[in-house]
Amino acid sequence: MIINFIETFLRALGKPLVKFLSSLGDLTAFVVRAIYHCFVPPFYFKLFFKQVLDIGFYSLPVVGLTTLFAGMVIALQTYSGFSGFKAESVIASVVLISVTRELAPVLSALMVAGRIGAAMAAEIGTMRVTEQIDALVTLSTNPFKYLVSPRLWAGLIVLPLLVFIGDIIGIFGGYVVGVYKLGFNPANYINATFEDLQIIGIVSGLVKAAVFGFIISMMGCYHGYKSKGGAQGVGNATTNAVVSSSILILIFNYLITEMFFSR
Amino acid sequence: MDKKIKISIRDLYKSFGKKQVLNGVNLDLYQGESLVVIGGSGTGKSVLIKCIQGLLTPDGGSIKIDNQEMVGQNSEIIENMHSKMGMLFQGGALFDSLTVWENVAFDLIQNRGVNKKEAKIVAVKVLRQVGLGADIADLYPSELSGGMQKRVGLARAVITKPEIIFFDEPTTGLDPIMADVINDLIIESAKDLGATTLTITHDMTSARKIADKIAMLYQGKIIWSGTVRDLDKTDNPFVRQFIQGSSKGPISVEV
Numbered sequence: 001m002i003i004n005f006i007e008t009f010l011r012a013l014g015k016p017l018v019k020f021l022s023s024l025g026d027l028t029a030f031v032v033r034a035i036y037h038c039f040v041p042p043f044y045f046k047l048f049f050k051q052v053l054d055i056g057f058y059s060l061p062v063v064g065l066t067t068l069f070a071g072m073v074i075a076l077q078t079y080s081g082f083s084g085f086k087a088e089s090v091i092a093s094v095v096l097i098s099v100t101r102e103l104a105p106v107l108s109a110l111m112v113a114g115r116i117g118a119a120m121a122a123e124i125g126t127m128r129v130t131e132q133i134d135a136l137v138t139l140s141t142n143p144f145k146y147l148v149s150p151r152l153w154a155g156l157i158v159l160p161l162l163v164f165i166g167d168i169i170g171i172f173g174g175y176v177v178g179v180y181k182l183g184f185n186p187a188n189y190i191n192a193t194f195e196d197l198q199i200i201g202i203v204s205g206l207v208k209a210a211v212f213g214f215i216i217s218m219m220g221c222y223h224g225y226k227s228k229g230g231a232q233g234v235g236n237a238t239t240n241a242v243v244s245s246s247i248l249i250l251i252f253n254y255l256i257t258e259m260f261f262s263r
Numbered sequence: 264m265d266k267k268i269k270i271s272i273r274d275l276y277k278s279f280g281k282k283q284v285l286n287g288v289n290l291d292l293y294q295g296e297s298l299v300v301i302g303g304s305g306t307g308k309s310v311l312i313k314c315i316q317g318l319l320t321p322d323g324g325s326i327k328i329d330n331q332e333m334v335g336q337n338s339e340i341i342e343n344m345h346s347k348m349g350m351l352f353q354g355g356a357l358f359d360s361l362t363v364w365e366n367v368a369f370d371l372i373q374n375r376g377v378n379k380k381e382a383k384i385v386a387v388k389v390l391r392q393v394g395l396g397a398d399i400a401d402l403y404p405s406e407l408s409g410g411m412q413k414r415v416g417l418a419r420a421v422i423t424k425p426e427i428i429f430f431d432e433p434t435t436g437l438d439p440i441m442a443d444v445i446n447d448l449i450i451e452s453a454k455d456l457g458a459t460t461l462t463i464t465h466d467m468t469s470a471r472k473i474a475d476k477i478a479m480l481y482q483g484k485i486i487w488s489g490t491v492r493d494l495d496k497t498d499n500p501f502v503r504q505f506i507q508g509s510s511k512g513p514i515s516v517e518v
Contacts, residue, residue, distance in 0.1 A: 127358075130354055130356055131352045131353070131354060131356040132356050132357075132358055132359075134313070134318050134352070134356065135350070135352055135356035135357075135358070136358075137316075137317075137318055137345065138316060138318075138345055138348060138349070138350040139345070139369050139370045139373070139374070139419075140342055140345040140346050140370060140373075140374045141369075141370075141373055141374065142342070146373075
């Protein structure tokens, strides 16, 4: 009776653990293979540029709006917290630091994860369940080189560019609120922004962006590639791609911040 | 005259989790021969064809193509072998991001260094061989009917003049007339190329028409093989039940 109970209990504990470990192993094998094929020719440059367009250019409106309002709201919040003493320089530097270090990379990456990670998982997942990936193999084309590596390269290279543009738009958002709503002197505000400009803040944001871009593409490809079982399987792959990349983005955001700024 | 063995399969095993799908398959394909493997749904026909192509890794056994062992080889040897093979997938498996002619010419452009202009000319020519006009070359696969998609898939499979062609349920989902058209195309293109073909199907009309030899797969084993003429004379109860399409007999269907 009691032994039965213990056995059921252990089984309930062990089954998800084994499943978790085996999918972790699966993922690791996938990542290693994917990275290997990123450096071994043939390279499909046309597909890479198509991904650059998809991930980069078409994400501009989303990233622009996200960072614009993030910069604006930071300016407003900081004003209500620090009003009075040297408000202009404080607000300018708070906007600068929070946008370039945190808000632009993290919010942009989360938006792109929803937009692109889902689309990648759905596209590759559909190709998997309709045997298009098998067809690639039978046509002597490696699916890692044809599907995965262009997406990984594009994610890695494009996200920093997107985030850099997001930095500028976010700071501009803070400026707009500072000057037109809170009535600061435009010249002073801009001066204060440039005085506090630190290379390390911007660089750390861009490094984050590159890592996030890699994570988004990797998760989109992985979950799509492993999807099975028709429309429902593809649906699950899409959800898993977005959820896992979002969580990984937040975890790596902390780790990279720690790497750059804790000493 | 002795015929050369093109594909030789010995003691092939494959399982998924606890489910043993292939349970010691033995099969020989001679050069230029058309072999049809029949069997019910879920008996491992697709798994067999995927193991031969290296899309799945068997648990044990041997697959020799042109006397070259394929099981346990590195991916380079398997990739090289793919240039000798063509495959028509059950659902067509056309790339839906590419136009019809780009699908057909895929291997030529990506792997054989043919330039786009020439590749398109060749693709249109092969499309005509399978009875499709030049006007559909620039359409996308989603704009085609099921029968047309099968034809495009066939054109893509034969454009590189493969020595071995696989057909995965070529007539499934087609009306009887279109099925017969596809059968004719399969026979014709295999004859033109002198290719060895392996077809898996449960459509007996199709099997009788295209087969030189028929083998029946049941519970992961080849339980019977012979010519089409042997098929009607056999007293093997499994085969008899299958070709008569009866629910009564030794084959029990798991519902």
